[in-house]
Amino acid sequence: RPRGGLQAISDFMEANVPEDERNRASEVLVRILNGALFELAQITRERAGLAPLPQNGATQAFMTQAVLSLSDAQAYPVPLAFELRDFKQVQASVFQVARAPGKNVVYLGCALLIIGVFAMLYVRERRVWVWLAPQETGARATMALSTNRKTLDADREFAQLTTQLIGTSPHGGAS
Known part of the structure; x- marks a missing residue:
């Protein structure tokens, strides 16, 4: 071609x-x-x-x-060509007045969403597991702590919780 x-x-x-x-x-x-x-x-x-x-x-x-x-x-292999012969500009303005009865609920939801995002960023998530196994003279307790952020205070907090809940200091590797 x-x-x-x-x-x-x-x-x-x-x-x-x-x-x-x-x-x-x-x-x-x-x-x-x-x-x-x-x-x-x-x-x-x-x-x-x-x-x-x-x-x-x-x-x-x-x-x-x-x-x-x-x-x-x-x-462009188009067999036709178009030509603009006339043009009349029409100007218009559109104003809309609306009532949204649920806008307060939407604003509340947005505020809660923002608070949730900041809480997710600044609140540490910690989980404590306690496993009680029966023994002949009573029960044996095993504890574990999990956190979503590794901080220097995690081991200290685990030692305090262990002392408060079962009355002894932790043995082995704390996690």
């Missing part, structure tokens, strides 16, 4: 223009295309009885986009 548009010009320039002059040549070519399209637009507006386009940055940006879109039209 033959190429057209700016891609075909780029291929031609790569084949025929020295590499150190390609940037300058492509800039000149784009300026020429923009200028030709601008003149064509001015003539068309004059024939339609419209005011000429101003020569400013916004018009130049529009002309550049128009050149790019005309070049890319070759890439």
Whole structure:
């Protein structure tokens, strides 16, 4: 399939223009295309009885986009082209007044969610397991402590709990 548009010009320039002059040549070519399209637009507006386009940055940006879109039209195999003939701008404002009877519940839920997140970050979770096994003369107690954060106070807290609950200091490895 033959190429057209700016891609075909780029291929031609790569084949025929020295590499150190390609940037300058492509800039000149784009300026020429923009200028030709601008003149064509001015003539068309004059024939339609419209005011000429101003020569400013916004018009130049529009002309550049128009050149790019005309070049890319070759890439779309659509058999139809649409043209905008008329446009009438309609301005409208929409204001909505609503009553939300559950907004206080939503605000309360948001506040509880925020409090829960901060509690999750700052409150340490500790679990204590006590296993009582019967023996001939009474019961044997085994304790364990689990925490979600390893702190220096965990071993000390476990020793205090063991002393308070079963009256002896912990044996073996405390965890």
